[in-house]
Amino acid sequence: MATPTLVKGARATRSTVALKIVMAVSGLVFIGYVLAHMYGNLKAFAGHDAYNDYAHHLREFGEPMLPYEGFLWVMRLVLVIALVAHVGAAVALWRRAAKARTVKYQVKKNQSSSLSSRTMRWGGLALLLFIVWHLLHFTVGKVNPSGGATNDPYNLMVESFDLWWMTVIYLLAMLALGFHLHHGTFSAIQTLGFTNTASSRARAKQAGWVLAVVVAGGFSLVPLSVLVGIIEK
Amino acid sequence: MASAQGTSPLNQPAQQVSDDARGYYTPGEPIVDPVAPTGPIDQRWTQRIFDNRLVNPANRRKLDIIIVGTGLAGGAAAATLGEAGYNVKSFCYQDSPRRAHSIAAQGGINAAKNYKEDGDSTFRLFYDTVKGGDYRSRESNVYRLAEVSANIIDQCVAQGVPFAREYGGLLDNRSFGGVQVSRTFYARGQTGQQLLLGAYQAMERQVAAGTVTQYTRHEMLEVIVADGKARGIVARDLVTGEIETHLADVVVLANGGYGNVFFLSTNAMGSNVTAAWRAHRKGAYMANPCYTQIHPTCIPVSGAHQSKLTLMSESLRNDGRIWVPKKAEDCDKDPRDIPEEDRDYYLERIYPAFGNLVPRDIASRQAKNMCDEGRGVGPAVTEVGPDGTEQQVRRGVYLDFADAISRMGRKAVETKYGNLFDMYARITGEDPYETPMRIYPAVHYVMGGLWVDYHLQSTIPGLFVTGEANFSDHGANRLGASALMQGLADGYFVLPNTIREYLADGPFEKIDESHPAVVEARTDVEQRIQKFLSINGTRSADSFHKQLGNIMWEYCGMERSEEGLRKAIDMIRDLKKEFWTDLRVLGTNESINQSLERAGRVADFIELGELMCIDALNRRESCGGHFRAESQTEDGEALRHDDEFAYVAAWEWTGEDGLPVLHKEDLIYTAIEMKQRSYK
């Protein structure tokens, strides 16, 4: 696979580092999104009406400058672009890595890498599956497994999480999200070149921890609270 | 001061009276440097740069230059000649030019920059180098070395070599190897690495530019001399075993030193004499082969498995104190339990003025004396003498930092020597902060090498020799931090200005693979390889190498005597016979075969070893790294005989069964007067 010749006319845009930067930037978009999403979810603690008002307000956000649901569609568009970029770059890098070592070691020890860093790819795939399920559940299909009305977001949520297995699915997804954020946050900061000293690297790693705990924890509070009855209809 | 110097001779040619080596050699005609410069010493090089003819830039790309070796001398030459537009082919046996053993030099590089304003000058560096070499080097060459030393630092800084700096952002210097000025530039303990990478990067830039082609994992096995000129080499591709012919207008050998003739040395495992020795057999004279530098501060041998020795920077002697127990029965005690009054700080005792900072050869010899007396320390190692007898000897002396730690504090010692202490701990498993280090001398550098003239051209026209591979600049002993200086001086500044005088006559008539000289060289290489593979004896090349090393270390090491050297020559001759009848090399030529590579190197080391002993036997004087038991003062100090031996011994090969011919080059000084050294 090694090439005995020198490359002519190398371009920054066509490099693996550019692909990584795409991953980092799209990842940061997701980080911003999940933080906002989590904030909305926590409205559940404010009760049925506040939660539903928030959901409805998202559709009217930006009016009259934007049409009804305009903001939501802009956001969806940005997210879809980010998703395509993130997954596309990930697949390209994954394939490169697979080709870079086709003969595996008989014995290989990991010395310093975290579990989260080593599970970025499979964890990312799991999150992708979860997103599909999540959209079917709450956005596109609005499937309520317990069979109640689905045009009331609050009730849909509470009835869903009253089912233990549904809560388990979401908690597992949040665990995966926490893992992904733990390494992903640090990795994005490093890829963008902001960790040029040992101390800035340590801070970037801390940021990964904080985001992982806050986001995964924040999201998990709602289903857990529903399950134990703190939040109810 | 200097400009008046260099106009009239200050000494008479030597007249040798003794003839210890009679029967082992044939006296030959004297040799003179045909291009030796004259005139005031500080103008000789400038004048020569001007006098040497230029090569038209359009002609340069038609001129092919082969460079063997990619260390400081070879790498720097490849880069510089490539930049000039010549067509360079560079060869190394390693997998990359960056692995050449220059990389392992620790201490630093001298340059007469006088940045410290402490009285340094070109003349002082010249003076120190000639004196350090015990007046056995050529003064014109040494002056040139001192002169270009300042340019080297400029060049390296421009390349991005990260030398140590002070808080003001300017370069830091330290004093090194007993000199009284601070002229040594350094990059922590890894100066050689950083300088080599600078040269390597400059060379790789030329590879990208298309002026240099690099042949890695290639070993030169023969030089092609056609119609009286060096016109190419035969090399083996170490991966495929293919024997390749490479032709050129000129050949440069920069293949380093041959310290591995001792088997154990601080050289790299692959360092060898083959390129130089093959050239010697084709007519290049070998000069002063017996001049060997033994470094006093190496980590002692730990057992029969030892494959090489590791040097620790000499700077350790600035703060460490060297001692052995006064009584032999204390030698296996924990050194911390030996009271002060039972310790013998022998260097401080014998040399009160210089103490632990005496020159390398004195420190080394005294360490050996202490161990021979039975006062060595560390584990007793079984020594198999060259004649096969076994004895248990402790080979080590203490280098103690307890005083330094209590005076400067552990922190300061750590800052200064931390990396060396770590290295010591890793190799020995002992903590040098707690218990004294153990050190012992090891072969480190060879001052001898192929004879070259002022233009670095050997006695084969068109064969140039640079760096440690030539003999020219260090005389009988080399100052610390001067090897890097010489390698880079030769590669960056000297060779590119002298080789053009030769190349101005080129391009030479093209020869091709069918030229009888090419066919002959190639056939020789092929037959030799077939011979190694077909002897089918019982012993590995390594086992012969170890045995040769034992002979050389015992009889041609720190102290040499007439009787011992005669014995060694006989033993080496026997060993050679055994080698060619009992060697076992498994495998084939057509793949990587490290046993085969070693066999070729050992075969050449055996022949070199014999010549070294003959040279040492002939030189019945003690000078620099060469100490003859028969030539010492009443107190056991080295005694030089300028009246008999102020000459370069240049040896000519006359065939497997012929005796080597000795050609003498008189050393006449015009800018410096010879003095007997004293460190008492």
Next chain:
Amino acid sequence: MRLTLNIWRQRDAASAGSMQKYELDGVSEDMSFLEMLDVLNEQLNEQGEEPVAFDSDCREGICGNCGLMINGQAHGPEVTTTCQLHMRSFKDGDDITIEPWRSDVFPVLRDLIVDRSAFDRIIQAGGYISANTGSAPDAHAAPVEKKKADRAFDVATCIACGACVAACPNGSASLFMGAKITHLGELPQGQPERYDRVVNMVGQHDAEGFGGCTNIGECTAACPKEIPLDVISQLNKDLRTALKQGR
């Protein structure tokens, strides 16, 4: 001590290889790992079996020629090169698995020897400062802030052994590249070519077939010279700047 060695044997680049088992007795703890292999080879030679081929040269941890995967760790259990690893890091009766660096960019040439010439080509692509011999100004013409000079030195200690590639799950050479980019980028002399350098070196790295970095850190843990992960951040930053400049 007595050891069981499982060693990768492969005749040449074109042949298939396999693991072979050897028993070795009488190993002393003062031996270096490579001296232990020397003893094995001497024994094999006596038995009429071809010795195990492995690279080593300086054997003092600076030339970067040696490098073995020992029990799944590049250069073995200590933070040092294979030649500086000593047998006191092992114990009697140990099973030791020895493999060559695995990377498709570093094809195995024989047994434990791999071809790392891709590293030379990455340097050729831009790992230098263009300063022809003789063209240099006085060394004191451009003072360098000590902090920057120290950082440049710290990362210039890379020995190009390839342990970073060997340890990286992606087979990336980013640590090797980042070390050179950071070294030259910290110095005033390195500025004029700084952004072309990173683009060209990364371009060569990618063309060779090395993987992309995922900032996992296995490289820096395996690095015998402890080159820190920040050199990769520096590389990324320089490349980002190059992107902005449209290079």
